[in-house]
Every structure is written in C-alpha cells, then in structure tokens.
Amino acid sequence: MSVQTTDYTVSEIRSPAAFITSRVFIYGALVFWAFICLFPIYWTITTSFKSAVDVTQGHLIPFVDFTPDWKGWRSLGLSPDSIFQTSTVRDEFLKRFMNSVITSVGASGLAIIIGSLAAYGLVRYRYHFAWFKNEDISFFFLSQLILPPVVLALPFLVLYREVALLDTRIGLVLLYTLMVLPIVIWIMRDQFNSIPVELEEAALVDGLSIWGAFFRIVMPIALPGMVAAFILAMVLCWNEYFFAALLTSTDAKTIPVMVASQTGSQGINWWSMAALATAAIAPLAIIGIALERYLIMGMTAGSVK
Amino acid sequence: MAEQTSTANAWAADPADLIPAGRKRLGWGLLALATLGLLAIIVVQILYKTEMSTVGFYTWRPVVYAYILWGIALGAWQVLTRGEDGQRALFLLPALLFTIAMVIFPTLFGFYIALTDWNLSSFSGRKFNGLDNFWQMLADPYYRNALFNMVLYVLAVFVEYAIAFGLALLLNAQIRARKFFRVVFLLPLMLSPVAVSWMIGKSLMEYRFGPAATLARHLGWDNPAFFSNPITARISIMVLDAWTFIPFMMIMLLAGLQAMSREVLEAARVDGATTWQTFWQVIFPLMLPVSVTAVILRIIFKLKLADIIITVTSGGPGGATDSVSSFIYREYRDRSNVGYGTMLAMAYLVIIIVFVTWLLKFASRFVRNVN
Numbered sequence: 001m002s003v004q005t006t007d008y009t010v011s012e013i014r015s016p017a018a019f020i021t022s023r024v025f026i027y028g029a030l031v032f033w034a035f036i037c038l039f040p041i042y043w044t045i046t047t048s049f050k051s052a053v054d055v056t057q058g059h060l061i062p063f064v065d066f067t068p069d070w071k072g073w074r075s076l077g078l079s080p081d082s083i084f085q086t087s088t089v090r091d092e093f094l095k096r097f098m099n100s101v102i103t104s105v106g107a108s109g110l111a112i113i114i115g116s117l118a119a120y121g122l123v124r125y126r127y128h129f130a131w132f133k134n135e136d137i138s139f140f141f142l143s144q145l146i147l148p149p150v151v152l153a154l155p156f157l158v159l160y161r162e163v164a165l166l167d168t169r170i171g172l173v174l175l176y177t178l179m180v181l182p183i184v185i186w187i188m189r190d191q192f193n194s195i196p197v198e199l200e201e202a203a204l205v206d207g208l209s210i211w212g213a214f215f216r217i218v219m220p221i222a223l224p225g226m227v228a229a230f231i232l233a234m235v236l237c238w239n240e241y242f243f244a245a246l247l248t249s250t251d252a253k254t255i256p257v258m259v260a261s262q263t264g265s266q267g268i269n270w271w272s273m274a275a276l277a278t279a280a281i282a283p284l285a286i287i288g289i290a291l292e293r294y295l296i297m298g299m300t301a302g303s304v305k
Numbered sequence: 306m307a308e309q310t311s312t313a314n315a316w317a318a319d320p321a322d323l324i325p326a327g328r329k330r331l332g333w334g335l336l337a338l339a340t341l342g343l344l345a346i347i348v349v350q351i352l353y354k355t356e357m358s359t360v361g362f363y364t365w366r367p368v369v370y371a372y373i374l375w376g377i378a379l380g381a382w383q384v385l386t387r388g389e390d391g392q393r394a395l396f397l398l399p400a401l402l403f404t405i406a407m408v409i410f411p412t413l414f415g416f417y418i419a420l421t422d423w424n425l426s427s428f429s430g431r432k433f434n435g436l437d438n439f440w441q442m443l444a445d446p447y448y449r450n451a452l453f454n455m456v457l458y459v460l461a462v463f464v465e466y467a468i469a470f471g472l473a474l475l476l477n478a479q480i481r482a483r484k485f486f487r488v489v490f491l492l493p494l495m496l497s498p499v500a501v502s503w504m505i506g507k508s509l510m511e512y513r514f515g516p517a518a519t520l521a522r523h524l525g526w527d528n529p530a531f532f533s534n535p536i537t538a539r540i541s542i543m544v545l546d547a548w549t550f551i552p553f554m555m556i557m558l559l560a561g562l563q564a565m566s567r568e569v570l571e572a573a574r575v576d577g578a579t580t581w582q583t584f585w586q587v588i589f590p591l592m593l594p595v596s597v598t599a600v601i602l603r604i605i606f607k608l609k610l611a612d613i614i615i616t617v618t619s620g621g622p623g624g625a626t627d628s629v630s631s632f633i634y635r636e637y638r639d640r641s642n643v644g645y646g647t648m649l650a651m652a653y654l655v656i657i658i659v660f661v662t663w664l665l666k667f668a669s670r671f672v673r674n675v676n
Contacts, residue, residue, distance in 0.1 A: 121396030155415040242614035288495035300560035
C-alpha cells in the first residue's frame with residue numbers, strides 16, 4: 001500500500017478561518033478516536049499495577065493518582081522479584097502461551113503451504129475434476145469462509161473423540177488451518193495473479209520443471225504476500241476462542257481459554273486479570289505494530305482492483 | 306518427487322503418450338493398493354466397533370493415517386500416469402483433500418447427529434429419533450430469540466460501516482502523523498476478543514467503579530448498568546464487537562480511497578462542487594464496490610459472533626444477548642446435548658447459506674446498476 005496524499009477534503013476551503021476550522025475538526029476527530037482505541041489498552045496495563053483501593057477509587061494516572069506496584073504481575077509470577085522463584089501460575093501461563101504459539105504458528109504455516117500451492121494452481125492452470133472447473137473449485141474453497149464454527153464444532157467434538165485428537169494441539173492446528181485456508185487462498189490468488197506469466201514461461205524454456213519454476217521463480221516474488229497472509233492467519237488463530245473452548249480441556253488449552261476461565265470465577269482479582277489480559281494481547285500488539293504494512297496488505301488483497 | 310519424474314519434453318502435443326506403460330501400471334497399482342488398504346482398515350474398524358469381530362484398533366486414528374497415505378498415493382498416481390498434467394494437479398490436491406476431509410465428512414456426519422438424541426454425558430449413547438429435534442427447535446423461543454438477535458447484530462454492521470468510512474476519510478485527508486494514527490486505529494483488531502471482553506466489558510463497563518460507568522454517571526445516566534437491561538446489554542455487545550472490528554472495514558475503505566484517481570476529484574472541484582456534493586456524488590458512488598465487499602465480509606464475520614457474548618454476558622440477561630453460536634455453545638455446555646445442538650447449528654447453516662447467496666446476488670445487481 002503506497003501512501004498517497006489526496007487533499008480533496010481541504011481543496012475546497014478558501015478562507016483561512018474555514019481552513020483552521022476544518023483542521024481543528026479533523027485533528028479533533030483523529031485524537032478522539034485514537035483515545036477510544038488506546039484508552040482500554042492503557043486502562044488494562046495500568047490496572048495491572050494497581051492495588052484494590054486504586055481500582056475502586058478509579059485512579060487513572062500512575063505516580064500522580066496512585067503508586068504503581070507489581071501486584072498483578074507478582075500473582076502471575078512475572079514481576080521482577082518473583083521471576084526467579086517457582087510459581088505454578090507462571091508455569092500454567094507459559095504452558096498456555098506455548099500452546100497458543102504452537103497452534104497458531106503451526107496452523108498458519110500449514111495453511112500457507114497448502115493454500116499457496118492451491119492458489120497458484122488455480123491461477124495458472126485449468127483443472128477439471130469430473131464436472132468441477134476452476135471457478136467451482138475456487139468457489140468451493142472460498143465458500144468455507146461463511147461456514148460458522150458452530151456448525152463444525154459439535155461433529156468435530158464427537159469425531160475427535162473417536163480419533164483421539166480431543167484436547168491435542170494437532171487437533172486444534174488442523175481446525176485452525178481449515179479456518180484460515182479460505183483467507184490464505186484469497187490473498188495468494190491475488191498475489192499470483194499480479195505476477196506476469198512470462199516469467200514462468202521463460203523459466204520453463206530454460207529447462208526448469210513446473211515445480212522448479214514455482215519454487216525458484218514464483219515463490220521469491222510472492223514472498224511478501226505470503227508474509228501478509230501468514231500474519232493475518234496468525235492474528236485469527238491466536239485470538240480464536242470458540243473451538244479451543246470446546247475441544248480442549250487440560251493439555252491443549254490456549255491463552256484465550258485461560259483468560260476466559262479466569263473471568264468466569266467469582267471475585268476476580270482485577271490486578272491479576274489485567275496482568276493476564278496484558279500478557280495475552282501483548283505479542284500480537286507488538287507484531288501488529290511492527291508488521292502493520294503486511295497486515296494491511298493482507299486485508300486489502302483482492303478488494304481493490 | 307515431482308521433480309524427479311518430470312517429463313523430458315514440455316512441448317509435446319500430448320505428454321501422456323510419452324509415458325511408458327510400465328510407469329502407468331505402477332501408478333495404477335499404487336493407487337489400487339492404497340484404496341484397498343484404506344477400505345480394508347475402515348471395514349475392520351466398523352466390524353470391530355460394532356462388535357462383530359475382535360480384531361481392530363481402539364480408536365479410529367489409524368483410519369486418519371490411512372487416509373493421508375491414500376492421499377499421497379493419489380498424488381503419486383497422478384504424476385506417474387499423467388506426467389506434467391499430474392504435476393499440475395499436485396498443486397491443488399493437498400488443499401482439496403484436506404478441505405474435503407475436514408468439511409464434507411463432518412458436515413454429513415453432523416446431519417446424522419442432528420437426527421439423534423445424544424447426550425455425551427450419559428451412558429445410553431445415541432438414539433436415532435428422526436425429526437424430533439427439528440420439531441423441538443421450531444418450538445424453542447430461545448432459538449428464535451437468538452435468530453432475532455442475529456438480525457439486530459447484522460444491522461449494526463451498517464453503523465460500523467458509517468464510522469469506518471468516516472475514519473477512512475480522516476486518514477485519507479492531508480494530515481500529519483498518518484502512520485501513527487493508522488497503527489493506533491488498527492490496534493483493536495489485533496487484540497483477542499476474549500481479552501477485550503474482559504478489558505472493556507468486565508472492567509471498563511463495570512457497574513461500580515469502571516471508568517465508563519463513572520463517565521456515564523457524570524453525563525447524567527444515574528444507573529449505568531450496561532448489561533442488566535436487555536436493550537442496553539445488546540447495545541453494549543454491539544459496541545464491544547464494533548470496537549474490535551471497525552478497523553477491518555476502515556482499512557479496506559482506506560485502500561479504496563487511495564486507489565481512487567485524483568483526476569475525478571479535480572474535475573469535481575473545477576466544476577465547483579462543494580465538499581458535501583463531492584462526497585455524495587463522486588466519492589461515495591465510486592467507493593460502492595469496495596464498500597459492498599467490506600460490508601459483506603463484515604457480515605460474514607458477524608454471523609460467527611460468539612466469543613464476546615460467551616465471555617461477557619453468557620447470553621444474559623435471560624438470553625437477551627444470545628447469538629446463535631453462543632446459544633448452541635451453552636446448550637452443549639449446560640446439557641451436553643449434542644444431537645439438539647447440532648440440529649440448531651445445521652438449521653443455522655441452511656439459513657446462512659440462503660441469506661449469503663441472496664446477499665451476493667443482491668449486491669452484484671446493486672453494484673452493476675451504479676456503474
């Protein structure tokens with residue numbers, strides 16, 4: 001996404017007074033919405049450093065309103081003074097965290113591999129399996145997008161029990177792959193479409209096989225698109241709750257399930273909940289800020305021609 | 306595998322003719338062997354599970370492995386018998402076999418479960434009960450209520466769309482620190498809805514000392530109980546969901562705005578159109594295709610809405626905020642009733658397919674009329 005400046009919103013304004021008014025309005029609205037986006041995050045992070053009194057009295061600004069304290073992080077075993085001591089909560093948290101990392105990276109990776117291959121095939125070659133043509137196959141893949149998780153959840157509960165995949169990370173990886181596959185195919189089709197076919201023709205003339213041309217010529221060009229699809233898939237898998245809540249119990253529980261199970265219990269400790277929520281959102285927030293360009297690229301694939 | 310077996314001549318009229326008969330026989334033999342193996346394992350398992358034989362595996366896991374091996378054999382068969390065409394098919398096969406195994410089979414199985422009375426926590430196992438679940442569903446006021454809520458939730462998309470469009474226009478205006486604002490506006494999308502439902506639903510909107518409640522009191526709402534009255538509870542859920550998903554539409558609309566040609570806008574300016582006229586008569590119509598895509602994608606995501614409701618209100622008060630997904634989730638969690646829950650889910654699937662098909666038809670006509 002290139003950033004162009006289109007200044008039609010101000011192009012109409014003639015007098016300086018009107019110009020200033022419009023500037024004030026635009027920046028006012030921007031700052032207002034930035035506040036709406038950031039305040040819940042700010043509130044959560046600061047609450048993880050508050051004690052009970054500070055929470056109930058609605059103190060907002062650290063060091064001015066209240067003295068920050070590692071209370072919330074200590075209860076997770078992640079504060080500076082408790083990080084070297086043994087902590088069952090921390091072990092639990094790290095286990096869930098690793099589950100989340102493995103399932104989301106595994107599922108995104110698997111989806112990128114089989115999704116890219118399928119997208120490439122669909123873009124470059126004509127297929128007909130029985131009476132199915134390319135358009136039908138594409139539609140079949142993309143139509144999975146409308147399938148709500150709830151339709152698959154209960155049959156999978158029963159089937160996974162039969163094949164001993166219930167409460168395993170592999171089971172979740174397979175389901176998450178299914179969930180993000182349509183999106184990956186959607187993005188990658190757009191990517192491969194933008195690569196000129198002459199490149200591969202030249203490679204074939206030079207003696208590369210079809211798969212050789214794909215791996216040596218096409219893949220490197222399509223890499224940014226793959227990164228974009230991977231990041232988007234990561235976000236969706238990391239935040240997934242529904243399948244994880246139904247299909248895992250002790251071993252393969254992921255971070256969202258852990259967060260949700262804490263909120264359900266009576267008399268929650270605000271500071272420890274806030275610390276947990278912060279830890280749950282931090283990895284993706286960081287990835288999102290660092291790789292924002294790819295995320296936007298993934299989301300806008302195919303929508304603007 | 307594919308690399309080694311690639312045919313020598315890519316320019317032959319019919320590459321299949323160049324493949325030696327022995328290689329073709331090998332391919333067919335491999336496929337036949339794998340198919341027989343897969344069928345044999347399935348038959349053995351069925352006999353074992355129905356207690357007609359004593360030989361078999363404790364779980365169905367070996368059938369999964371057999372299916373994977375069969376898939377590999379299928380790929381090898383394609384390459385061995387069809388040469389280059391087979392290699393092309395190899396691109397598509399993994400995703401196709403995966404999706405078929407993961408969607409078609411469970412969905413068909415789901416239709417069967419929907420016709421049974423099956424309580425996972427009881428020992429009696431499943432009982433075929435025909436359309437009983439279906440009649441029970443038609444008489445279920447909570448399910449109807451959940452469907453009605455879905456209509457409301459989907460309608461809320463249009464409000465989200467208006468806000469997202471406004472934000473996209475702001476970001477597209479000539480401003481400083483555009484990148485900063487874009488990242489900040491995008492941030493909510495990255496956060497886990499479950500964490501968000503704690504951060505906002507359970508703490509910011511907390512009745513006693515949540516900042517949002519305090520603010521509402523200052524603004525003159527004496528009793529800011531966001532989740533105790535059915536109407537405010539629904540609105541609160543919509544707000545929570547909107548907060549997470551507005552960036553999604555905003556980014557798509559922003560991309561559309563940036564792809565718009567400047568000449569058109571220049572022309573509108575030269576013709577003396579006001580900002581307001583430019584928006585309604587130039588920008589909005591030009592943005593219609595992107596808008597329709599964004600709104601449809603958002604509706605599709607909205608139809609899956611569950612996690613926020615499960616974690617914030619668990620459907621309360623009195624099922625007022627239930628979406629279909631969260632209702633079925635509770636139906637299963639509270640009563641372990643797989644049969645009835647699946648019937649509800651299958652009915653929902655049929656409704657969704659009909660609705661989305663209609664939506665796509667309607668949208669394509671709508672877009673064509675304008676262009």
